[in-house]
Amino acid sequence: MTPRPVVPGFHPDPSVVRVGDAYWMVHSSFEYAPGVPLYRSADLVSWEQVGHVLARPSQLDVSAAPGSGGITAPTLRHHDGRFWLVTTNLADGGWQLLTSAEDPLGDWSDPVRMPDVRGIDPDLTWDDDGTLLVSYAGFGAGGPAGLVQQAVDPATGTPLTGRRRLWQGTGGRFPEGPHLYRVGGHWYLLIAEGGTERGHAVTMARGPSPAGPWEPCPHNPLLTHRGVESPVQNTGHADLVQRADGSWAVVFHGVRPRGTSPQFHVLGRETFAAEVEWADGWPRLGEWLTPPGGAVAVTEDLAGPAWAAPRRFPGDVLTRVEGGWRLTAADPDPASEDVAFVGRRQEHEHALFRAVVRASDGVGGLTLRIDARHSLDVEVEGTRVRAVAQVGPLRQVLGEAEVTGGDVTLEIRTLPGEGHFSSTALAPDVLVACLVGAGGSVELGRLDGRYVSTEVAGGMTGRLGGVWCARGSLVVRSFAYAGADDPQELP
Structure with missing residues (x-):
């Protein structure tokens, strides 16, 4: 069966969370308003758009965004009875913004800004003592600074620690899109590397704490289509989710290029999904989840x-x-x-x-x-x-x-x-x-x-x-x- 996206057309950088029997997913929106499209599903296959997270002018200013500027790579999580979302606005000088809601279908809070957390692709996780950790692809005076992590006060956006470097991947360019998960006795760090074009890939490492030290997965990459004959290319920027029955799945984006070499994609990066199976303490990609076709x-x-x-x-x-x-x-x-x-x-x-x-x-x-x-x-x-x-x-x-x-x-x-x-x-x-x-x-x-x-x-x-x-x-x-x-x- 030809893989089909679960959310088709210009829905890149998916981030997903399950709360009860419902799955919620968000995507990058760049220069477009409202920002951060919000989707809901009962099965990870059929998704319905139910609104936007950044739905008010008080939450979102992209007036100065050039094409493909603005809102990039959100992360959606649920913690302590609330939904939390962090993303980067590259258009207004405030870098990261953090918003939350008890009900994702209701009003999300006006954002807390993190002007001193400079980079893209922020992730949210909470340490054992309840400290909020933001992991991201850092920027410095000379350009990209690799994957870094800081503790942040969620009430003010103020960093509580300096940057500490994380695992930088397997050698692909642009390590980015980090997500941290606690599974059993390990912390797992999932990242994207290789750039969001034909070299895109998803790789993983694990360690005893959110700071590492990191042991790379022996069968990296977890996902890539570089050099593979497939109608879906540029696969990467993934997020894992556990079902209520204990099984796991992954969402990620990819493109469907057509035409002559170098081929062209016109719909943007779309969201796909697949099963995940764990073996020997590491995840492996399983069958793709493919919705039915039709007009x-x-x-x-x-x-x-x-x-x-x-x-x-x-x-x-x-x-x-x-x-x-x-x-x-x-x-x-x-x-x-x-x-x-x-x-x-x-x-x-x-x-x-x-x-x-x-x-x-x-x-x-x-x-x-x-x-x-x-x-x-x-x-x-x-x-x-x-x-x-x-x-x-x-x-x-x-x-x-x-x-x-x-x-x-x-x-x-x-x-x-x-x-x-x-x-x-x-x-x-x-x-x-x-x-x-x-x-x-x-x-x-x-x-x-x-x-x-x-x-x-x-x-x-x-x-x-x-x-x-x-x-x-x-x-x-x-x-x-x-x-x-x-x-x-x-x-």
Whole structure:
């Protein structure tokens, strides 16, 4: 069976905890608000998004975040009757933030900041005497400082100790993503190394205390797909969880690249899961947990939990009006990264996005993007509808058509890549922009999907499809998404 993600599309850096019969999981959100998507599951296979942890402006400021800046690599834990979450905000100068809640579905506290705990990928664990230990990939004046650990006062964010170095892995670059677990008489340190690209890996060591000394696992790496023929690559950044029956599982992220060499991934890093079996005091990866496939078709509520905006909350630019939503431009410069955009993640290898908009008071429409500099836009301006490709600094009109005004139905569909496997023409997919009318769809233009991929755009995110406004305002009457990993199942 082909492995499928348990949470598909741009959901990297998973962290999971079980409380009673429920599993809770969070992910990095980078420049998007609300921050830190929160998911719930009863079986580690089927997950439902139930909100965000950083859901209020008082908790999250990503206004200065560049593409792939902002919130990275959260850790979620349950201790002393409360849920605790720590993450890094690279956009506001405060480094780590710590928030908690008795009920994860309720309001999380305004964060306690740790400006003197400088690094990324923070982990939370509590020593036998109740001291909070934060382990992380430290930064110093000269750059990365390796994996380090400090005791921290959770009430103030003040470090109680200096940094102490932890195990640095098996030699892969960028040791990061540490998580500590107490299992039996040992403390286990799980880390990521090798970078979050094709060399990504998960390795482990154990010791008698959270400070070590550390004994590497004799069969490291616990998980990697480097050099392996698999539809899932870049596997890493894992977190272990124990079920109520005593068995164990692991969540981790990976990508599904397609197209010609070096191949391209367009959905971002997605979350996968697998069984874990313990032998001789060490974990070993078991069978992957794979949810059922099939097509999805939904009509979206733009206020739903799946929707987000870069560098601001959706409510800053989106208001409900009679017959839909009004999206108002935040910046008069259409080339600015502050063009108003709200969207939802592309979660399937093949997808269709459709929006009905009225743009009589502005310029905007439908878009599928990695960031503001890599997108396919369907733009309505007056009585003209254009398909526009944005690739870095280049913005090119692919085709246009005349409309009579009023409500306009716009569509972007992804099609399988075209070309021979040994040809540079083979794309991960092809993006097609259409104007939909009473007589059917009229194609306005198409774009090789590699130009809206992480390998071309760079960064850490994946595609989002949504609506945008560059000038004035537009009314969004409706928005629909359909997706399938089998193109034959796409409506």
